Amino acid sequence: MAKEAKLSKFDVSKHTLVPKHTKLSESEKKTLLKKYNITVKELPKILINDPAIIRFDPKVNDVIKIERGSHTARSSVFYRGVVNA
Amino acid sequence: MEELFKEFASKFPAYLVEEVKENLPPKVTKAQVKKILETVEENYIYAKVDAGESVGLVAAESIGEPGTQMTLNTFHFAGVAEMNVTVGLPRIIEILDARLTIKTPMMEVYLVPPYNKGKDIRSIAMKIKETKLFELASEFQIDIVESQIRVVLNMKKLEEIGLTSKDVSKVIAKGAKTSSVKNDGDDIIVKLNSKDEGLNEVYKLKEKIRVMYISGVKGVSQVLPVKRGEEFLIVTAGTNLKEMLNLDYVDPTRTTSNDIREMGKLLGVEAARSTVINEVFKVIENQGLNVDVRHIMLVADTMCNGGSVKGITRYGIVSEKSSVLARASFETPIKHIINAAVIGEEDLLNSVVENVMINQPVPTGTGLAKLKTKVID
Numbered sequence: 001m002a003k004e005a006k007l008s009k010f011d012v013s014k015h016t017l018v019p020k021h022t023k024l025s026e027s028e029k030k031t032l033l034k035k036y037n038i039t040v041k042e043l044p045k046i047l048i049n050d051p052a053i054i055r056f057d058p059k060v061n062d063v064i065k066i067e068r069g070s071h072t073a074r075s076s077v078f079y080r081g082v083v084n085a
Numbered sequence: 086m087e088e089l090f091k092e093f094a095s096k097f098p099a100y101l102v103e104e105v106k107e108n109l110p111p112k113v114t115k116a117q118v119k120k121i122l123e124t125v126e127e128n129y130i131y132a133k134v135d136a137g138e139s140v141g142l143v144a145a146e147s148i149g150e151p152g153t154q155m156t157l158n159t160f161h162f163a164g165v166a167e168m169n170v171t172v173g174l175p176r177i178i179e180i181l182d183a184r185l186t187i188k189t190p191m192m193e194v195y196l197v198p199p200y201n202k203g204k205d206i207r208s209i210a211m212k213i214k215e216t217k218l219f220e221l222a223s224e225f226q227i228d229i230v231e232s233q234i235r236v237v238l239n240m241k242k243l244e245e246i247g248l249t250s251k252d253v254s255k256v257i258a259k260g261a262k263t264s265s266v267k268n269d270g271d272d273i274i275v276k277l278n279s280k281d282e283g284l285n286e287v288y289k290l291k292e293k294i295r296v297m298y299i300s301g302v303k304g305v306s307q308v309l310p311v312k313r314g315e316e317f318l319i320v321t322a323g324t325n326l327k328e329m330l331n332l333d334y335v336d337p338t339r340t341t342s343n344d345i346r347e348m349g350k351l352l353g354v355e356a357a358r359s360t361v362i363n364e365v366f367k368v369i370e371n372q373g374l375n376v377d378v379r380h381i382m383l384v385a386d387t388m389c390n391g392g393s394v395k396g397i398t399r400y401g402i403v404s405e406k407s408s409v410l411a412r413a414s415f416e417t418p419i420k421h422i423i424n425a426a427v428i429g430e431e432d433l434l435n436s437v438v439e440n441v442m443i444n445q446p447v448p449t450g451t452g453l454a455k456l457k458t459k460v461i462d
Contacts, residue, residue, distance in 0.1 A: 010330045010337045017341065017348070017356040045392035052353030066355060071362070071378040074100040080354075083392055 012051045019068035023056045024079075029063045032079065046080035058082045086115055093122045097129040137453035139437075141387075144380035151374040152177060168307055168322050176368050180345065180361060183388065183396030187344055190324040192305070195339040196317065203317045209334055210308040210319050211245050215301040218294055221253065225291055232287050233276035234294070240271055246300055253299060260297050264290060302328045326351055349394045357394045361385040408432050410439035
């Protein structure tokens with residue numbers, strides 16, 4: 001995986017089509033799951049080797065917060081649970 | 086006042102709060118502001134989609150109906166070079182199916198300053214284009230006696246790309262291992278190593294070096310510099326985003342491809358999702374039709390829900406439905422029912438299609454509400 005990142009010297013997160021990704025801390029994750037009364041499995045998914053999150057060194061069941069531009073609400077927050085590729 | 090805004094910021098999108106803030110008349114009391122914000126909230130809640138609304142069905146109809154009015158042809162790109170672009174219904178189908186190979190892969194290559202102001206745009210475009218030897222050569226002469234080939238280069242074209250005949254001969258030498266490559270002035274002489282080779286062998290070698298890759302980005306078959314607003318950019322036919330992002334005169338933050346799979350692989354699901362939305366919207370706009378983005382956003386979200394791009398096909402998102410009957414109702418019903426019977430699959434009848442099939446109320450809209458009572462005995 002480290003090799004893959006090396007091959008492309010361009011930082012993916014700088015691309016205009018890639019919104020801001022952040023990894024939630026354990027406590028943030030807990031409050032989020034509690035708020036919506038769900039488990040990580042029920043969230044939309046993101047692959048563990050997704051180029052946009054590779055720099056976090058993610059683990060399965062982590063939750064990634066995505067703040068993306070929206071055509072209708074200017075900006076919106078989205079969550080994805082990390083799954084194995 | 087500020088805390089009032091803060092309180093409401095969690096109740097509806099932040100930009101609405103900002104808009105209220107900007108448009109407040111000069112003299113307002115706190116109570117009045119509160120009233121305004123409450124009215125905004127009320128209207129926001131009223132505008133939201135109700136729980137149980139069949140949004141997917143509405144989206145399907147909203148994209149499907151204008152789809153009947155779209156063209157079925159591919160059109161020529163306006164410009165000097167002839168370039169085909171898939172538009173209309175075929176393109177929509179291609180995107181929503183998430184095809185592995187699309188009909189007309191294209192890239193929009195943005196450049197870093199000063200090149201984006203038109204500096205050397207022609208030569209950069211030529212450098213990006215995948216160039217084969219026959220495009221640079223004006224003649225291939227076969228010498229039967231010496232069993233060698235003389236490649237007469239077109240120096241003007243070579244200069245455009247910024248190569249010398251030495252560079253070209255180096256590339257040929259790398260590719261044609263069974264022969265020796267020499268420079269003779271501006272010409273290049275390729276000679277077979279083993280003597281007494283027949284004419285056939287020489288001819289084969291000529292055909293081989295003719296289509297040899299010399300320079301440029303592999304996969305880019307056509308380039309077209311265009312001016313958009315104040316800026317110059319290069320539209321290409323054929324994609325190779327990975328290599329393109331690593332070139333120094335290319336602005337990697339804005340360069341995009343219209344191949345959704347490629348975008349997903351290189352930039353992640355989120356980029357793929359935006360590409361789906363942008364590409365579908367571009368087609369619809371192009372055809373002079375009007376579809377609300379929300380429908381397209383819903384489709385794109387569904388396609389990218391599983392972490393990778395999945396098409397709306399029986400191999401894509403339909404295969405992930407939990408209900409056997411729902412899957413069978415899409416395509417290849419017998420296959421699904423037989424497989425389900427073999428492994429003893431259970432259908433919980435939680436969704437719409439299967440309930441329609443067995444003549445039961447569907448769990449959408451008013452059918453969603455269930456009565457729950459506490460029995461006291």
